[in-house]
Structure formats: C-alpha cells, structure tokens
Amino acid sequence: MERDNQKFHGEGRRKFVKQSSLIAGGLLAMPLLSKANYFSGSSDVIKIALIGCGGRGTGAAIQALSTKQNVQLVAMADAFADRLQGSYDNIKDALNEAGKSDRLKVSDNNRFVGFDAYKKAIAEADVVILTTPPGFRPIHFEEAIAQGKHVFMEKPVATDPAGIKKVLEAAAVAKQKKLNVVVGLQRRYQNSYRELYKRAQDGIIGDILSVQVWWNQGALWVKPRKPEYTEMEYQMRNWYYFNWLCGDHIVEQHIHNIDVGNWFKNATPASAVGMGGRAVRTGKEYGEIFDHHAVEYRFADGVAMNSQCRHWKDAPSKVDEEIVGTKGRIYCDRAQIVDHKGKVLYQFDKKKENNPYQTEHDELFDSIAKGEFKFQDAERGAQATLSAIIGRLATYSGQVIEWNTALNSGLDLQPKTYAFDAPPPVMPDASGNYAYARPGITKYFS
Template identity: 40%
Template sequence: MLETTHRNNPSVTRRDVLRAGVAAAGAGLAGPLVGRAFGQPEAGIDESDAGQSALRVGLIGCGGRGTGAAIQALGAESGTVLHAVGDVFQGRIESCLELVAQESDAERVRVGEERRFVGLDAYKHVINSCDVVLLCTPPGFRPVHLREAVDNGRHVFCEKPVAVDGPGVRSVLESARIAQEKNLALMSGFCWRYQNQCRETFAHLHNGGIGALRAIHTTYNTTGWVEPKPRQPEWSDIEFQLRNWHYFSWLSGDHIVEQAVHAIDWIHWAMLGQMPTRVTATGGRSTRPDLPETGNVWDNFAATFEYEGGLRAFHMCRHWPNTPSDNTAYFMGAEGYCAMNPWTQNH
C-alpha cells in the first residue's frame, strides 16, 4: 500500500528560466514563491501548460494543509496550474483534488492519473514533474523533501516547521544555502510574517515604539489537537503512526514544534534574528490520555530564552481540555508595552 504506484511517463525537464527570488536561510525563510515560466514547450510537458507559460505546481502531502496550500498557490498567480500531487494515501489525493477544484478554477487543476503518485517515495516523482513544489507532509519528512527539491532546481514553498530535530535543522540550513546559490525561491509557512497587522506591529517595535526591548512573553495555549485514530487491524505500524502523525514526535516534533513554533518565531522576529545564548525548558504530559494512538507527545511546555545584554523571552504552550485558548505576544520595552494576538486581531 505504501509503495509508489504510477503510470510510466516520459522524463520531464524544467524550463530554462524562472523569474524567482532568492532563498534566505533561518527562521524567516522568505522570498517570492510564484514567478512565471516561459519558453518553448519541451518533450514530456503538456503543451496546454508549457505553451502558455504556465507555472507547474506540484503538491507533496495532500492533507488539510496541503490542500489549502494548493488553493492558495492557484489564487496567488493566474499563470499557475496544479500539475502533480503525491501522498502516502490514495484517498487523500482524491479528496484533495476534489476540494481544490471546488475552491479554485477547476480548469487549472490539471493532474492526470499518471501524475497522482502514491507512496513514501512519491515526493521524488512530484518534484521531477514540476517547476514549483509545495512541501506539506508531516514535518519529519521535510528535510529530505527539501533537499531533493533544491538539488533538482525546484522553487519551494516549505511549510513550517521545516524540521523536527537537530540533524533536520542542519540539513535545512544547508538546503537553504544551496537554494541561494542556485537563485531558487524558498518560502516558509510562517504565515504571520506576511500578515499586514503583524508586519506593522513589528515595524513599530523595531522603530523604537516602546523603547529598547526588556522582555518578551509568548503563548500558544489550546484545548487539544486533532482527534487521534484508533488502530485498525489492517494497518501496519508505519501506517498507524502516519495516520496519527501529530502524536509521534519523530513525525511532528511535538506541538511546541508543529504549532507553537509560530509564537517562538515572534520572539526571533522581535530580536531581528539574534540567537539566544541559552535556552532552558521543561514540559510534561498531564492530561493527554495514555492510548496507543496518542503516541509519545507531551501536552505542555515552558521555555526561557536568554540573550546577550540580559533580555529574556518566555514561552509557554499547552494542550489541556476545558481551558481558555490564548495565542498572544507581550513585548515589554523601556518606554512602553505592546500586546499582539493575531487570532483576535488585537494589536
């Protein structure tokens, strides 16, 4: 079931030129993702796409986030077409394509049966078929997928988080360096970096609106995660964990990495990319039920980030049922105070 299934198709080479931005490494991976491809149609490329300078988008990971990313990619540029998709589960591919066609221009959803790839190695076939790839699988796979994409000269939207552990982070930093050398666009999924209110708030901070920063506190507190799926008799161990990927740290990095990284990125943004000199953290599993499908992830974390000059930033996140949700950043300055909550649009 997890082996790749696809029809034989001719090799696809990318067009010679793409207008695109340059990758920037680190937490703020950002650059224009969508450019326009141009040139003559090549062998193996649908002329209805190539001849009209269409930018062929490939989606790797057809769950909720991947489906949303595909819809957004088609909405961002009229010259884009969804050209290939891949997932480990056939059912997700079909539901994804149906929803993208409903929410977008259905004529630009041009994913033939021969470009619907199923399996753990589906990413290779999608990357080989497209100009731009959207990396939206569980993040445990992200470093491998990103390296394959930049090695093959593809422009990339790389959903956050970009990795779940130290080796993965180092791999991503090297991939960002490669992308920069190749003049490839590489864009992360830190959505608040592109939200106008957040940009205005951080511009105010960086322009001295509350004086020199003294302390930062961020939260990502919610009542829980997606509903876990009990194991079915026909599932292998790997399928069981993939269908409950949020709850296994090798796939998700736990919720502090998979979700709360947004609030930790606010700290990094406020500090203009300055790295802390020390981080201390604690966490535990207080309310999450001990079931096979809830894996090994915790339900609460707290971390303290120490910086040169004495500034400290504090972060907490939790998944506790029947508790208030909160996603706020508090910035304390020498001359004032700022609070920001994008969920409620209070800045």
C-alpha cells in the same frame, strides 16, 4: 560579523549563519538554472506540485491556485492514496466554486503514492508545495532544491537537529541557484504584524526587556488504530503524536509564536530551560508527546522570552505574543502598542488586515513570474524550528540546552528505512504504550 547583542545572540547565531555561508561558498559552479527562474509574464504557465495532501496541503494548493499568475497544479504526491484522492476532490470543488477549474491539471499518471512519490511529483513542476508531516521536510526540501524548483514549505522545517543541518545545506544551494523559498510562518506576511514590527524597529517601545509567547488550546484529533495498519502506518496516520514526525506541539504549533519573539528581538535564543509533561493527555493514543511545555529562553544579552504551550480540554485558550520594552509594550493579537501608563501609542486598523496565508503565495508567485529572487525564508525557518526544538529538549530533559550544543549534536530521530513494513524509531510495548521523556532522567547530551 560584528558582535551586536541587539541583533544576534552571539557566537551561536554567528556560527549558525557561518555554517550556511561556508556550505554555499564550498559549492562548485551550478548547472544552468531551471526555467522556473525566468518567467517573463502571465503568458507562461507556472506548474505546481503538491507534496503532502492533508488539510494544510489542500489549503496551500488552493491558495497557490488563487494567485493572479497563470498557475496550474500538475502533480500530487502522498504516502496514502486515500489522502491524495480526498485532497484532489476538495481542490476541485474549491476551484469549481471559484470559476478556476482550468487550473487543476493533475492527470492520473501524475498522482504519485508512496514514500518515494515526492521525487516523481517534483520532477513535473516549477514550484513545489511541501506540506507533509514535518519529519519528512528536510529530505523533500533537499530534493526540490536539487531539482531546481522554487518552494513553499510549511513550518516547522525539521523535527531534529540533523534535519536542521540538512535544511541549511539545501538553503545554501537554493541561494546559489536563486530559487525562491517561502516558509509558512505566516505572521511575517500579516499586515498587522508587519506594521507592529516596523514601529518596534523605529524605537517606539525602546529597548526590548522581555518577550512572552503563548499557544494554549484544547485537545486535537486522534485517529483510531485499525487492524490492517502496520506500526509505521499507524504512526503516520497519527503523526502529531510522534516526535520523529511532528516534533511535539511546541515545534509544530508554538513555533509561530517563538518565531515572532525571534523576529521582534532580531535574534535567536542562546539557551533554553523549562518544564513540561503529560498531566491530562496521558493515554496510549497520544503517543510520546507532552501536553504542556513552559520554557524560559535566554538571548545572549540576558533578555528572556517566556514561552507557554499546552493542549488541555476545557482550559482557557491563548495564542498571542507580547513584547515589553523600556518605553512601552506591544500586544500582537490586538495589534496595539501602549506606553507603561496604558496610553495607546499605535493601533492597527483591523480593516486593513489581510489573509496572510494567501499573501504568502501571492508574493511568492509574483516574484517567480517576474523572474525575481526575493524570498530566502529557509534559513530563518530553520532558526525558528531549532528554537522550538531546544525548547522541547529542555522540557524533556529538565536541563539547560545550549543552541550550539543542540545544533552540532547530530541528534537524528528519523527511521533507518522509510517503508510501511519497516519499524519506526519508537515502538509500543506489549500493552501498546509508548515510552516518553522523563525530566531529570532523560538525557540528550553529556
């Protein structure tokens, strides 16, 4: 691959792609492809399994079941029975209201609970929806691809570099098997963003000089500890506040904006440096994550992407991206392009906006029904996730974090054993407090 700093960030990007290519090239001939690749039309039922029955999983299942194809939800899996039941009830209500109750076909025997439940649910389906806390995403994606299933998986696709490597390996197998994979970075499926990107590629703002991205919002939910909870269950119920499960909000949420920056730049960052901490959200109930991050990403050509994300109650919210070029700038949220004197060069007609969450599924299931192989989102999902991860490592350590160093570090946050009576990777002290990173003190790489 030739060096082109406008498209790729250099050695880091090339090695990232090369690694996945080598993985694919080293595979032996695959067995006969799953029948999921050969749907010929609406007369064929496309069977869906939902892995992870929280709010996002419930929403994703409803969206999948709202496509025009002949689809049925046939299996569900979650670590918790109460979450599975709640999701089932909400899906049932939504389908009844839409007049599509015949699409819910989850028998009692196909409701699987526990850490290994995903394997059983995947076996029942042609398409798998992966919406558990992201720490589980690599092993669930690996299993879905091993079983020959098409996949919709939410972002992020991992919480640590070891998970990124696992996703890349499975992505290579998915390409060999011609399995469609869509990742829930929905801005790439949104009409306004697609139109803005198209015009950026046509040169309307010239060469990109800088990128600014934000996900600043208020506080989120916390679930109180109950006496019957083991430490593992408590952390899984409050997954957002533990890095092995969530990756911190820079990874779990801000990945959307970071991905937009990567997308418009046609590159991934070579390095990250930044600052962050726990200024407001300091209680033990907030686990180990920070409440704010500010990161300066650098692409190989020297262009910076400045990133902010925070969770502060009663502070102004901003979730947006701005791309500045030699001829003008793009304001993504307002779907507008202007020159440097403020003249509007392009304004997207908001009447033509779509629901990108629905479009993700519409396009995925259309491709599956036609027997097409159109979606290979896993690799770029891994790129966006690693971009966010190096931002977290930078703010936690206070050091410059290089892309290649992080990718090849082997850093693994996952527990040795997935069980409710097993210890999670981080444990509270006698007062119930969790250790958290100290910039300038915490070290990841020598």
